[in-house]
Amino acid sequence: MRQVGVIVWKDLLLELRTRERFAAMGSFAVLAGVLFNFSIDASLVRPQDVAAGLIWMTIVFDGLLGLGRTFHLEGEDGAFQGVLMSPAPKDAIFLGKAISNFVLLYAVALLVLGVFMLFFGLEIGSSPLALLLALGLGVLGFVALATLFAAVSSGTRMGETMLPILVFPLLVPMVIYGAGATGRLLAGRPVAEVAGNLRVLAAFALVALAAGAGLFRFVVED
Amino acid sequence: MSITGVRRVGTFLAVVGLLGLGVVYWLSFFWVSTEASQGIVQRIFYVHPPAAWTAFFAFGIAALTSGMYLWLRDERLDWAALSAAEGGMVFGTIMLITGPLWGRIAWGTYWTWEPRLTLTLLLWFIFLGYFMVRRSTENPEQGKRFSAVVAIVGALLIPFIHLSVVWFRSLHPEPVVVRPDGPLLPGDMLTLLLTSLAVFLVLFLGLFMLRYTLEGIRADLQVRARRAAA
Amino acid sequence: MVEARGLVREYGAVVAVDGVDLTLGEGEFLTVFGPNGAGKSSLLGMLGGALRPTRGTVAVRGRPLDFGDVAWRRSIGMVSHRGFLYPQLTAEENLRFYGRLFGLPDLDELIPERLARVGLADRARFAVHKLSHGMRQRLALARALLHDPELVLLDEPYTGLDPAAAAVLRQVLEELGDRRRTVVMVTHNLTEGLALATRVAIQIRGRLAWQSVAADVDRAGFEHRYHEVVEGWP
Numbered sequence: 269m270r271q272v273g274v275i276v277w278k279d280l281l282l283e284l285r286t287r288e289r290f291a292a293m294g295s296f297a298v299l300a301g302v303l304f305n306f307s308i309d310a311s312l313v314r315p316q317d318v319a320a321g322l323i324w325m326t327i328v329f330d331g332l333l334g335l336g337r338t339f340h341l342e343g344e345d346g347a348f349q350g351v352l353m354s355p356a357p358k359d360a361i362f363l364g365k366a367i368s369n370f371v372l373l374y375a376v377a378l379l380v381l382g383v384f385m386l387f388f389g390l391e392i393g394s395s396p397l398a399l400l401l402a403l404g405l406g407v408l409g410f411v412a413l414a415t416l417f418a419a420v421s422s423g424t425r426m427g428e429t430m431l432p433i434l435v436f437p438l439l440v441p442m443v444i445y446g447a448g449a450t451g452r453l454l455a456g457r458p459v460a461e462v463a464g465n466l467r468v469l470a471a472f473a474l475v476a477l478a479a480g481a482g483l484f485r486f487v488v489e490d
Numbered sequence: 491m492s493i494t495g496v497r498r499v500g501t502f503l504a505v506v507g508l509l510g511l512g513v514v515y516w517l518s519f520f521w522v523s524t525e526a527s528q529g530i531v532q533r534i535f536y537v538h539p540p541a542a543w544t545a546f547f548a549f550g551i552a553a554l555t556s557g558m559y560l561w562l563r564d565e566r567l568d569w570a571a572l573s574a575a576e577g578g579m580v581f582g583t584i585m586l587i588t589g590p591l592w593g594r595i596a597w598g599t600y601w602t603w604e605p606r607l608t609l610t611l612l613l614w615f616i617f618l619g620y621f622m623v624r625r626s627t628e629n630p631e632q633g634k635r636f637s638a639v640v641a642i643v644g645a646l647l648i649p650f651i652h653l654s655v656v657w658f659r660s661l662h663p664e665p666v667v668v669r670p671d672g673p674l675l676p677g678d679m680l681t682l683l684l685t686s687l688a689v690f691l692v693l694f695l696g697l698f699m700l701r702y703t704l705e706g707i708r709a710d711l712q713v714r715a716r717r718a719a720a
Numbered sequence: 721m722v723e724a725r726g727l728v729r730e731y732g733a734v735v736a737v738d739g740v741d742l743t744l745g746e747g748e749f750l751t752v753f754g755p756n757g758a759g760k761s762s763l764l765g766m767l768g769g770a771l772r773p774t775r776g777t778v779a780v781r782g783r784p785l786d787f788g789d790v791a792w793r794r795s796i797g798m799v800s801h802r803g804f805l806y807p808q809l810t811a812e813e814n815l816r817f818y819g820r821l822f823g824l825p826d827l828d829e830l831i832p833e834r835l836a837r838v839g840l841a842d843r844a845r846f847a848v849h850k851l852s853h854g855m856r857q858r859l860a861l862a863r864a865l866l867h868d869p870e871l872v873l874l875d876e877p878y879t880g881l882d883p884a885a886a887a888v889l890r891q892v893l894e895e896l897g898d899r900r901r902t903v904v905m906v907t908h909n910l911t912e913g914l915a916l917a918t919r920v921a922i923q924i925r926g927r928l929a930w931q932s933v934a935a936d937v938d939r940a941g942f943e944h945r946y947h948e949v950v951e952g953w954p
Contacts, residue, residue, distance in 0.1 A: 274820040285808045350804030353770050354821045355793040420636050424626040434619045434640060437612040438647050441654035472650050479646050483639045486560050489787065490771050630732045
């Protein structure tokens with residue numbers, strides 16, 4: 269399992285070196301906030317009422333943007349082949365990838381939250397901690413699925429464009445429970461009301477990670 | 491069971507299923523009593539939920555055989571998964587067409603976020619992903635593995651999707667929610683519903699076995715073609 | 721050391737390797753020649769555990785390669801015409817990544833030593849995309865040998881190398897022979913391929929059309945022999 273750490277280190281180092289994914293995802297976060305703001309007629313709808321949903325959808329699209337390329341850098345010089353031929357177990361490789369993706373997307377998610385709070389005039393709500401937790405758990409489940417299916421889609425002719433089709437139906441629980449919890453917390457409802465949501469999000473993330481770790485070997489085998 | 495055996499049983503089941511379907515239709519129109527609030531339109535109920543349940547049953551088979559395929563690597567398990575997925579998609583499509591029709595006539599709206607309908611829609615898209623991934627790889631073996639993974643992950647997460655969709659619905663109750671199932675159902679309606687379900691399952695199994703036979707024949711042909719070329 | 725029986729590799733309808741049997745003792749150096757599309761890379765991939773055989777088995781030291789296990793991967797090192805390198809990271813970082821992935825000790829001493837051995841000591845801090853093709857190939861070699869594998873596989877390592885880089889490669893490969901490692905090399909370079917080989921084979925359309933002990937091969941006339949075999953194959 270030590271190899272998980274090695275892969276995370278390598279991915280974050282690469283990200284630091286190239287900054288391409290974070291730059292793209294960060295810009296998307298801000299621009300999405302801008303466009304969403306323009307797409308809402310504030311005389312008909314209170315922006316604060318729809319913000320939670322928009323935050324999560326922005327995170328989803330942003331995630332697809334960035335995570336689809338998970339295996340892209342690996343493919344440039346066939347580096348991933350080298351990793352697969354190493355004694356690192358496949359589930360460790362998957363977890364390493366998932367964790368580094370999580371770090372990236374969670375950072376972006378916080379940016380999205382900040383941007384929307386700024387643009388939509390939101391209050392931090394009843395419990396910042398619960399909010400951060402909801403975001404974290406939702407992003408974790410998402411990242412697990414996206415990492416697994418990024419490996420799948422990069423092996424198809426359609427490439428990254430296949431990723432949304434594979435992942436969207438499975439994201440319904442994440443969006444429903446995540447946006448639900450976020451909306452309530454931003455509106456100042458007590459944490460107890462969203463505890464159930466958080467539990468399901470945690471279970472979802474756990475199942476997604478386990479499935480990814482278990483099935484990754486079948487996706488990358490040759 | 492050999493391929494020929496499967497074909498025979500499959501043909502038998504499919505024929506029985508089709509005949510049964512005819513019987514179910516006849517019974518729906520002429521035998522069962524009319525439901526009080528919705529009238530004649532409600533009879534679609536004997537086709538609609540059984541189709542959905544069959545689609546989910548088919549998906550379960552697809553996911554199970556996919557898992558076994560990855561474990562045991564027996565081609566026949568992959569044939570089974572493919573056949574089940576196709577059958578499931580067909581029944582899912584039936585459900586998604588009859589649902590809005592019923593909704594329009596009974597309640598005035600084509601689409602509601604009724605949990606069963608929503609879940610079937612999402613399942614349909616998971617099936618779609620299954621087939622798209624299967625067809626879009628350079629190496630066919632890889633395609634089979636990829637689609638198996640899609641099926642398995644789908645099956646693991648369907649319970650979550652179901653939970654979330656039901657919860658979502660409970661927050662935003664639609665004006666008309668029909669409750670045609672459960673112990674509130676009068677005797678003859680329940681009988682017909684269960685009969686219809688049995689018929690759908692038999693029909694599905696028959697089609698499943700026939701499709702499986704087709705895959706088996708195709709694989710056989712490929713092997714022969716390769717031997718002839720060598 | 722390495723034993724392959726009945727190796728077949730299919731990609732859908734295409735048969736890349738069509739039944740190959742091979743036995744290599746420890747310390748042997750096999751060079752495989754053959755036209756493009758003969759399936760040499762697929763054969764090498766199967767020997768190295770990078771590809772699963774469609775049929776047949778590969779055994780290293782008597783034990784069949786078990787794809788559910790990972791321990792045996794320590795004994796194998798592969799150099800492909802792709803470098804398995806991360807272009808945006810430096811030479812040193814690339815080696816450190818692999819070193820840590822393989823759980824090798826004392827990387828701070830090992831890495832500079834290995835870089836020096838392939839003549840890249842002064843390029844340690846260079847990003848790989850800034851290195852020339854020859855230097856990248858040398859780095860790829862250093863990476864593949866970092867964990868001192870017993871079985872070394874080389875897929876067209878001489879392709880695109882200038883004479884200086886080729887000389888470095890030859891030198892490193894010579895050292896391999898000294899350490900009693902088993903090597904399988906695929907190449908188009910007839911001279912280099914014969915130079916260090918103890919066994920020679922020609923693969924055509926998935927089969928080993930011709931095999932020989934290197935000592936029995938007439939170096940001067942080998943090119944002629946090669947063409948004879950290739951053209952003569954049905």
